[in-house]
Amino acid sequence: MAIRRISSEERLTTSFPLQSYAFERSPANAAATQETRQYLPYNEGNVTLVAEESDTVVAAASAIPMRQNIRGTVFPMAGIAGVATHPLARRQGHVRRLLTQLLGEMRDEGHAATALYPFRPSFYERFGYVGFPKPRTVTFSPADLNHFLRLDLPGEVTWQRIKDGYDTYRDFIHRSLAERHGFAAFPDYRAARQRDSDEEWLVMAVVDGETVGAVTYRIEDHAGDLLAGDLLTTGPVGRALLLQFFARHVDQVARVTTTVSANESPELWATDFAAHTEAKISFPGSSAPMARILSMEALHGIAAGPGRVTIEVVDDPFIAGTYLLNGEGGRLEVTAERAATPAATLTAAGISALVYGVLDPVEVALRGFGAVPDAAATALRGIFPPRTPRLFASF
Structure with missing residues (x-):
């Protein structure tokens, strides 16, 4: 399987047909096909990757370069959309490989976070995403x-x-x-x-x-x-x-x-x-949004409460490592600590839940997003007070 980034015009014959089959009435009539071409300019700046086997597009995914407020600081954020697989190629790991590469490319291009609306939250939870409250x-x-x-x-x-x-x-x-x-x-x-x-x-x-x-x-x-x-x-x-x-x-x-x-x-x-x-939740048609952090270092300087703790983020290709988090000055300091002994171990979903303020440290542990002893929970609760994020944009 080969993965490549496609040009804007290529979407008409690669990603758009897969998205149309996955998310719209199917098969499309001639009028719908014409509307698809008219939709092309509104995707012009998206980053779209496709997976191909024997010159056949078997999966596609896009990232919309957006901006998001995280505790008062606005960051570049990748909105993931149009994740679709050919009906004869599903459940073969194509989307997993495609999405991992897409998130890595967006992180390397400076996006500190990513958000999406999942067809199944448990699938994206494995990619480090955590749920938001639904409006x-x-x-x-x-x-x-x-x-x-x-x-x-x-x-x-x-x-x-x-x-x-x-x-x-x-x-x-x-x-x-x-x-x-x-x-x-x-x-x-x-x-x-x-x-x-x-x-x-x-x-x-x-x-x-x-x-x-x-x-x-x-x-x-x-x-x-x-x-x-x-x-x-x-x-x-x-x-x-x-x-x-x-x-x-x-x-x-x-x-x-x-x-x-x-x-x-x-x-x-x-x-x-x-x-x-x-707030109606159903799958795959009416889900709550999810988000995750793509860079720990980018969070340096966001608003934070008092607290100081060393954590280890595990099992993640993007933010795994040991970090000292210090919010004593009202702004978060993030320092990589290779040799330090962590007071808590978190998955990407766990640290994302704390940064966005959607779960208490105890809930993070109960959800299986890490091991958080009482002392570390107190520090993390101080650094990341609860917040209610409002994503607003639907994509």
Whole structure:
């Protein structure tokens, strides 16, 4: 089996057909094939590898060069997508070899982390990935937002097609990237598909000239559903302005659906607010995101709590080694310690869980992601306080 990086145009005859079979209606008709060609520019900067046997492409995987906030510092991050195998070549180890090479190339090109949406989390856990909380979907009647119509809120909302407000919306995405742990943003060439398709409305909340909230949406039908995307806000006022806008649709739509962070509490938005909030997990179609660290050294300087401990990362081709972690100055110091005796042993999934703040050190051990004695757990808990990452981008 040979693995090679393909050019942009080659995707039409190599990776795209495999992805179409794996993730879309199949077989594709002529119209779908034409749409695939139109999708090509939004993949232009991706790194795509294919595995070939006897001149036949048997597997493909792509990495999208993105950026992600990890505890307040923005890093290059590889979003893994389009992992697909020929139906006659499955369960033969092709994806394992392909993904290992792709992650290695992305690490060597400076990407400190990687994230994906798994078809099966246990498969990617073996590659060092750890799960993120899944964002919540909230469904409610606009009639239950009547309280917001009586509020005299500061600021205003703007309303336009996404194509017209795209640049301002993109600026707000970049601001969120700089401020929110776990947040990830597409590169410009990929994000532009949302602008070019122009299939959504855009509402932005503005106070004193500053954007404090944004959401995209479309309306399915009269007396039907208003389907909104991520409800992105900087605080309660921005959220209230957007909810007030939804309330004005009480005589037009029956339900509003939007997506919020896992640490959001929609039940507290208003009194007598009847909402259905869920995070549905199913495989292979509705999974929570996963992420992992590709470079320990790159983490030097991220925000950290007090603590000092030596750890060993094992069984990983990218970050295996012994490291002294010191957060005493409020910023993480990472020092390679070849001869030191580690106080804890962690897998790549274990250290990734701590860095992203999704598991306590005790949970890391219980999940089989390492051996963490009590003293080391206390130090690691201090260095990496719990956080709720919000990936945002879907790929």
